[in-house]
Amino acid sequence: MVRFSFCGHDLIALPQGALFWPARRALLVADLHLEKASWFARGGQMLPPYDSIATLADLTALAASVGPAEIWCLGDSFHDTGGCERLPERACELLAALTHAHRWTWITGNHDPVVAAIVGGEAVAEAELDGLILRHEADPGDPRPELSGHFHPKLRIHRRGRLVSRRCFVMSETKLILPAFGALTGGLEAHHPEILRAVGPGAEALVPLSDRLLRFPVAA
Amino acid sequence: MLAAGRAGRSVLLVAATGAGKTLAGFLPTLVDLLEPYEGLHTLYISPLKALAVDVQRNLLTPIEEMGLPIRVETRTGDTPADRKARQRANPPHILLTTPESLSLLLTHPDSAQLFAGLKTVVVDEIHAFATQKRGDLLALGLSRLEALAPGLRRVGLSATVADPDSYRAWLAPHGDMDAVDLVTGDPGAEPDIAIMLPDDDRIPWSGHSGRWATHHVMRQIERHRTSLVFCNTRGLCELMFQDLWTVNDNGLPIGIHHGSLSVEARRKVEQAMADGKLRALVCTSSLDLGIDWGDVDLVMQMGAPKGSSRLLQRIGRANHRLDEPSEAILVPGNRFEYLEARAALDAVEEGALDPDIFRPGALDVLAQHVMAVACAGPFDEAELLAEIAAAAPYAGLSAELFGNILSFIESGGYALRAYDKFKRLRRNADGKWQVTNPRFIQQHRENAGIIVEAPALNVRFRNGRKLGTVEEYFASTLSVGDTFHFAGLTLEVERIDTPELIVKATTRPARIPTYVGLRMAMTTHLADRVRHFLAEPETWRRFPDDVREWLEVQQRRSLLPQPDQLLVETFPHEGRHYLVLYSFEGWNAHQSLGMLITRRMESAGLKPLGFVSNDYALAVYGLEEIADPAALLSPDILEEEFVDWVQGSNLLKRAFREVAIIGGLVERQQLGKRKSGRQVTFSTDLIYDVLRRYEPDHLLLRAAWEDARARLTDVARLGGLVERAASTLVHAKLDRVSPLAVPSLVLIGRESVPAGLADDDLLIEAESLARIAMAE
Structure with missing residues (x-):
């Protein structure tokens, strides 16, 4: 795991698509989109009803390996407002264990403006942690250093006849966008104009591997 | 045909192109309709919309000349909605349609009345799709029609096939081939086929497109009235078109036609062809079927023909008069392709065709059909099972598997x-299954269909004129300002606005688009013939000098394998150690095997660097000598590594995407429906991963796996090869490259995929290149 510096803070981008903040022992994840499959099932597309279980099992494993004191979810944790009530039993258990074992905060996003009390944790629209603003969607007008989600950035590289597509972080001088953590969440290419507009000039895509952090310049 | 018609017998008519099959198929219907008739009498089903339209034209002429009171109409995806509604209320005597449109007709509650009086179904070009998923859909449709109109006569029209009996069984209810009479047409004159050689008779060592022959091909075009120039891939088709225009000194009208061009562009060139305005058309398998253009007098095949049946059908595109021979020229690209061309020519002369492989009906197609039936009204589970099992591809469908299908449609x-609260189907008070909400019926009608396109981008000019589509992978290699050849034009990328690629014409040098996916593989039948050539020097007399010499030197320096032997050569070359395996199992199988062998070399410490393959051989190379090739090919490669590899591969993900769409799990992503900044879509790859993790026995995974195994016969061929390897492998250890190895090693335009380079390594490599390129 390689540390990188963002606005004076040492951070670690994890290959699983999450951010670890050693100074606070904080684990940050964005865009879990829990119960995305059942949202589509309501409309007749019966996607496998295992996405929440998969996402929370991955998060449980990640928490077990990095040992955070606090976990922050940067919004769109549920795919829609009613997602919370559709959680299968196994997913509820996983989530309850997670919110019980850590200080847990839901930053609310555009998909889940209200996070129901039944799953535990505390819900806030925004937070400021040691000078970093945590919110769901980057605010280009805010000059303060900021961590956010929302865009699901991914990087697509074609080499030697193969197309490699990977979730990635996008970082500029004062903005850091996390990849989506949810099992069924697709992605938007890192150089998409909407992402560039959100982070401003000089953006890089960060791709963590197990032993190093790759950096790719992104431009329109 | 008339006798069978009078007796009310079903019939399979097998005849060469141009023998007037289609009209013969309609004769008994026309005779019947001399008497006044109320309602739909005959349904004609063709694999191509264009063919249905063409048949209507051809049928109307005799009907008008004889002054018969017969109404003939077409119904395809292009038919306006108001006409479709009218056709259901007031049907014509003869309706011309496609398997997909028939399936959609069957979703309407009034289909029972519509088809109640149906007397005959005519299935055209049956050889082109009976063994495929569209054939499964049609077989199910025929069973449904039989239930609505018992005793229906079935008429199949087919090009010459190796085994007509299997088509009779496919056509008959309950697979009973005796219920279908066989009528064989006049075979017509023998075709006149030649193999084109360079002026000096020296066939190139490498290449696979016959590009060396551009001038020769042009001369043939000049000498003939209208020529068809068949290419094996869309990329080669674009390349050949560009090449021909550079030597088209007389400015002859030459067009281009392939499956990625927009419908508008294809219709335009088809019309020009029909009007006799073109001297040549450079095309792909997109013209294997379709409209008869009487004026074609020469068919050219660029590169290897890949199969004798396909070759014969392509040749049949020329000269639709039975009494005159069709003229065809094969243009081999290299020496192996010469052998293949020779083998195909021999096969055609002997009338030996490639056998067709019938496989069990696909489960995703079955799910689509069951939903279609449910849309029409409540159904009884046991009755529908019996009806489905009467379709040959689904004979023996178990009640349990059928139950799984129902449960899949019901709630996944x-x-x-x-998802019990979101069910799409439920049992009503009578115990019959019915759709729970009309919007699911609408959803089915919008998404039904068997053809699933690869993810692609629309190519268009700024003024909106659509040129066609390029695959996502190729598009991802393009940046603004890049140039490529497409639709016979040279284009520059102005803007990439997924899913659209906005282009303008340019004169700058350009690349040819690549199309990922499977290539057409040489049939096992032709592969066997080529193996026999190698083993039988007495056959070489017929070959040009340099081909004969090539084989003679190989015989002296290395080995020529017996037909049942697998030759493996190892030799050092330019500081690397090579292993070349001559298995003749096709490019797709060789690519898979290359991946598996290099992975094994990696773990054996043989330091693989890459591999390269063609239809005939696979060459792998690395830094260490491979002393024991047999160890790399031991059969357990299939049990562990192969299954692992296939499951993790794009092959199965592609298959999964297809079954998920056909089976109705997910809706089609409409091309042109804009993705917004926020993702509201999902990727079938991610669904695949989640499903594999939590429910590996799910029906759709099974369907995807069967698809990959059955349809990609190359995978099965690979299995056969590895199983045989232990007993048939002969190892020639050489001190330098052998003559037989050269065509495989000097392949142009093939990327060798380096072994041991996982996705991570590709990313690392990309990052470091970017850093070097951007360094101050």
Whole structure:
């Protein structure tokens, strides 16, 4: 795991698509989109009803390996407002264990403006942690250093006849966008104009591997 | 045909192109309709919309000349909605349609009345799709029609096929081939086929497109009235078109036609062809079927023909008069392709065709059909099962598997019953199954269909004129300002606005688009013939000098394998150690094997660097000598590595995407429907991963796996090869490259995929290149 510096803070981008903040022992994840499959099932597309279980099992494993004191979810944790009530039993258990074992905060996003009390944790629209603003969607007008989600950035590289597509972080001088953590969440290419507009000039895509952090310049 | 018609017998008519099959198929219908008739009498089903339209034209002429009171109409995806509605209320005597449109007709509650009086179904070009998923759909449709109109006569029209009996069984209810008479047409004159050689008779060592022959091909075009120039891939088709225009000194009208061009562009060139305005058309398998253009007098095949049946059908595109021979020229690209061309020519002369492989009906197609039936009205489970099992591809369908299909349609068929409140089907008070909400019927009609396109971008000019589509992978290699050849034009990328690629014409040098996916593989039948050539020097007399010499030197320096032997050569070359395996199992199988062998070399410390393959051989190379090739090919490669590799591969993900769409799990992503900044879509790859993790026995995974195994016969061929390897492998250890190895090693335009380079390594490599390129 390689540390990188963002606005004076040492951070670690994890290959699983999450951010670890050693100074606070904080684990940050964005865009879990829990119960995305059942949202589509309501409309007749019966996607496998295992996405929440998969996402929370991955998060449980990640928490077990990095040992955070606090976990922050940067919004769109549920795919829609009613997602919370559709959680299968196994997913509820996983989530309850997670919110019980850590200080847990839901930053609310555009998909889940209200996070129901039944799953535990505390819900806030925004937070400021040691000078970093945590919110769901980057605010280009805010000059303060900021961590956010929302865009699901991914990087697509074609080499030697193969197309490699990977979730990635996008970082500029004062903005850091996390990849989506949810099992069924697709992605938007890192150089998409909407992402560039959100982070401003000089953006890089960060791709963590197990032993190093790759950096790719992104431009329109 | 008339006798069978009078007796009310079903019939399969097998005849060469141009023998007037289609009209013969309609004769008994026309005779019947001399008497006044109320309602739909005959349904004609063709694999191509264009063919249905063409048949209507051809049928109307005799009907008008004889002054018969017969109404003939077409119904395809292009038919306006108001006409479709009218056709159901007031049907014509003869309706011309496609398997997909028939399936959609069957979703309407009034289909029972519509088809109640149906007397005959005519299935055209049956050889082109009976063995495929569209054939499964049609077989199910025929069973449904039989239930609505018992005793229906079935008429199949087919090009010459190796085994007509299997088509009779496919056509008959309950697979009973005796219920279908066989009528064989006049075979017509023998075709006149030649193999084109360079002026000096020296066939190139390498290449696979016959590009060396551009001038020769042009001369043939000049000498003939109208020529068809068949290419094996869309990329080669674009390349050949560009090449021909550079030597088209007389400015002859030459067009281009392939499956990625927009419908508008294809219709335009088809019309020009029909009007006799073109001297040549450079095309792909997109013209294997379709409209008869009487004026074609020469068919050219660029590169290897890949199969004798296909070759014969392509040749049949020329000269639709039975009494005159069709003229065809094969243009081999290299020496192996010469052998293949020779083998195909021999096969055609002997009338030996490639056998067709009938496989069990696909489960995703079955799910689509069951939903279609449910849309029409409530159904009884046991009755529908019996009806489906009467379709040959689904004979023996078990009640249990059928139950799984129903449960899949109902709520996804998952062990975790999470969607019981969202059910699409439920049992009503009578115990029959019915759709729970009309919007699911609408959803089905919008998404039904068997053809699933690869993810692609629309190519268009700024003024909106559509040129066609390029695959996502190729598009991802393009940046603004890049140039490529497409639709016979040279284009520059102005803007990439997924899913659209906005282009303008340019004169700058350009690349040819690549198309990922499977290539057409040489049939096992032709592969066997080529193996026999190698083993039988007495056959070489017929070959040009340099081909004969090539084989003679190979015989002296290395080995020529017996037909049942697998030759493996190892030799050092330019500081690397090579292993070349001559298995003749096709490019797709060789690519898979290359991946597996290099992975094994990696773990054996043989330091693989890459591999390269063609239809005939696979060459792998690395830094260490491979002393024991047999160890790399031991059969356990299939049990562990192969299954692992296939499951993790794009092959199965592509298959999964297809079955998920056909089976109705997910809706089609409409091309042109804009993705917004926020993702509201999902990727079938991610669904695949989640499903594999939590419910590996799910019906759709099974369907995807069967698809990959059955349809990609190359995978099965690979299995056969590895199983045989232990007993048939002969190892020639050489001190330098052998003559037989050269065509495989000097392949142009093939990327060798380096072994041991996982996705991570590709990313690392990309990052470091970017850093070097951007360094101050």
